[in-house]
Every structure is written in structure tokens, then in C-alpha cells.
Amino acid sequence: IIPRDPRIRSTRDQPFTRSSQQLTTPFHVHAIKPNMSQATTTRSSSHSAQNLSAIAVSSGVMRMTPYVFPTERLQRVQSEPRKEPLVLVACGSFSPITYLHLRMFEMAMDWVREDGRFEMLGGYFSPVHEAYGKVGLASAAHRVAMCRLAAQTSDWLMVDAWEPLQPSYVRTVEVLDHFNHELNEVLGGVELPDGSKRPVRIMLLAGGDLIESFGTPNLWAEADLHRILGEYGCFIIERTGADVWAFLLSHDILYEHQRNVFVVKQLIYNDISSTKVRLFVKRNMSIKYLVPDAVMHHIYAHRLYIGEREPPSAVI
Incomplete structure (x- = not known):
């Protein structure tokens, strides 16, 4: 197994932005045995940077006033009038x-x-x-x-x-x-x-x-x-x-x-629940691939759900 270069972890989980849809650098994997302390430090630095980025993004997406009904992705002209x-x-x-x-x-x-x-x-x-x-x-x-x-x-x-x-x-x-x-x-x-x-x-x-x-x-x-x-x-x-x-x-x-x-009908069954995601956060377990990365970074940056108390019946 060829281990991943720890240096590339700093960009793996960056929040989505429209400009990030284009890859700017090729993806390389080097046959280098990573130093565990270095990898841990890099991962910690990466999460800190992502948290700062998420907090910066939050100032815009958390704004709710003045209220405007959203129509930016609404189809305004019908293309199939018979429907x-x-x-x-x-x-x-x-x-x-x-x-x-x-x-x-x-x-x-x-x-x-x-x-x-x-x-x-x-x-x-x-x-x-x-x-x-x-x-x-x-x-x-x-x-x-x-x-x-x-x-x-x-x-x-x-x-x-x-x-x-x-x-x-x-x-x-x-x-x-x-x-x-x-x-x-x-x-x-x-x-x-x-x-x-x-x-x-x-x-x-x-x-x-x-x-x-x-x-x-x-x-x-x-x-x-x-x-x-x-x-x-x-x-x-x-x-x-x-x-x-x-x-x-x-x-x-x-x-x-x-x-x-x-x-x-669900052709591929999916039972992800918000309750379980909150519990994973509380237990310091990974929620990656359960929620979008940008949502994950927002949760971590604002320390949401850390001290939540869920009744057992809500989780089972």
C-alpha cells in the first residue's frame, strides 16, 4: 500500500466554492512513509484553516434579514407547457x-x-x-x-x-x-x-x-x-x-x-439521520460523507452539537 503524502491533506476537505470546481493542480501520490507526528500536526493545521474559512463563509450564509424570497435557481419560464x-x-x-x-x-x-x-x-x-x-x-x-x-x-x-x-x-x-x-x-x-x-x-x-x-x-x-x-x-x-x-x-x-x-420508492436505501450525525459529533466520530463537506466544516467551526443530550429512544 502506498501511503498518502501528508502534505496533500491540507486541501482534501476544503469547503466547496464555485471557483473550487476546477482542479488547479494535478493529484500526485508519493511513495513516502509519513512521519506520524508530522501528519497529525498537518491534519490539525488543516482543520484549523478549514474552521477559519468556514467562519468567514458563515458571515454571509447566516444572514437572514432583510428577507427576500429566493428565486436564484427557480425556473421562471416553463419549457413543457403540456405538463x-x-x-x-x-x-x-x-x-x-x-x-x-x-x-x-x-x-x-x-x-x-x-x-x-x-x-x-x-x-x-x-x-x-x-x-x-x-x-x-x-x-x-x-x-x-x-x-x-x-x-x-x-x-x-x-x-x-x-x-x-x-x-x-x-x-x-x-x-x-x-x-x-x-x-x-x-x-x-x-x-x-x-x-x-x-x-x-x-x-x-x-x-x-x-x-x-x-x-x-x-x-x-x-x-x-x-x-x-x-x-x-x-x-x-x-x-x-x-x-x-x-x-x-x-x-x-x-x-x-x-x-x-x-x-x-428508494432504490438505494439511505437511513442517514440528523440525530445520528449529532451523536457522532458528540462522540468525536467522523461525519464525513454523511453531510456535505461545507456543512461539516460549519459544524466544527461553530462547535455545534458538542454538548447535546439525545434521549436513547431518538437514536435507536
Whole structure:
């Protein structure tokens, strides 16, 4: 086995920037046996530099005011008018955002392309309000920042900070109403090739665990569920080991609006969870390849989740 030159570790984990997409130097591996103390020092220096870089980046991505509805990656002109224009919204804690959260959008995109009824115009992350009070919930500014860092490599995903900026907790149906207001009232919908406009269909993107929570007594107002599923609709990403179809059949409101519920099967099962990522950070275990590098550097730079207390039931 040819060991890696310890000097190249200083650039291995640099946060993503648009300029870093191009390689500026060739990748070489030298047959040099590294000195362990030198490698440790180099690794420590590398992490320190990455932390400083992440802190510098944070000043921009953590800014949430003044509020502006994000449209930088939104498709504004529909290219296939015979299809229904669609925007997906994922509501959640995202503490932290993981590769599974990003994959949910990509799996939904694959389903949309295969199905042929919709044209995807964009996707949004909407981090929950701090008043949600969930264990392990980082501040809104940090969660918005991590979502922005994760979405920066996408050409169609965006992060909306409206929900956490509200004075109190915001119900999911109110978040969808907000997107309907911004997309269809403020922007007037999506433009067609002939210059006219039509309304955009807004749907909730959710994992199987969120959908199963619909059956938890007193957690969701029935009126809200009727509006979420009846007026908007929902894409459900199957969760490992969960039978979404069986739950849909057993839940009266879901079954009533089943024509607006689309179940997306995971062809490659992924059970990365934010809870486990937080636990790994607390235990000083690696989270690389569980979250985007830029998110990882942000967590380390700001020492997030170091002292979190997770109930055992949340991890198992």
C-alpha cells in the first residue's frame, strides 16, 4: 500500500466554492512513509484553516434579514407547457441537513421525469422555527446557513428563511400558503413560451416518518391535513423498513386524498439521520460523507452539537 503524502491533506476537505470546481493542480501520490507526528500536526493545521474559512463563509450564509424570497435557481419560464409546473417544499429541522435530505429532492426529480405529468421548476428547504423546541435543534441562523451551504452545489434547490423569521411557530400549511403567495401572487406564476402565465403547483416533500406522524393523536389538526393533502398534495419518500402504502391505506385523511399523494420508492436505501450525525459529533466520530463537506466544516467551526443530550429512544 502506498501511503498518502501528508502534505496533500491540507486541501482534501476544503469547503466547496464555485471557483473550487476546477482542479488547479494535478493529484500526485508519493511513495513516502509519513512521519506520524508530522501528519497529525498537518491534519490539525488543516482543520484549523478549514474552521477559519468556514467562519468567514458563515458571515454571509447566516444572514437572514432583510428577507427576500429566493428565486436564484427557480425556473421562471416553463419549457413543457403540456405538463403541470411543480415546486417542491421540504419542511423540517435540518439540524443538521444531511445527504439524505438532498437525495430526497433528487429521488423526487427522478420520479417526476419518469411519470411525465409535471415539470419541476425548483425545490425549497424551509427550516422550522426555533419555537418548535425539538431536542438538538441548532439556532435558526445556523440551520439556514447549513442548508444554504448544502444547496450551493445544486442548480435547482434553494433555502427560504421566511419560516424561522416569523415571530412564533409556523404550521406546515401556513408555510405552503406562504409559497403559494410568493410564487403565484407576487410572481404571478410561471411564464409560458407565449408570454402568458399559469399558476405553479406547490407540493410538500416529506419522508415516511413525517407522514406516519399524521396518525399521532393531537399532533396535526385535521383541517390542516385536509388542506395540505387536498389543496397542495405531497411527495412521500419511502423510509427504510416503513410500509408507507399500508399506512396510507389505514389513515382516513391520507386515503381520502390519495390522488394527491405520490410515494417515491428508494432504490438505494439511505437511513442517514440528523440525530445520528449529532451523536457522532458528540462522540468525536467522523461525519464525513454523511453531510456535505461545507456543512461539516460549519459544524466544527461553530462547535455545534458538542454538548447535546439525545434521549436513547431518538437514536435507536
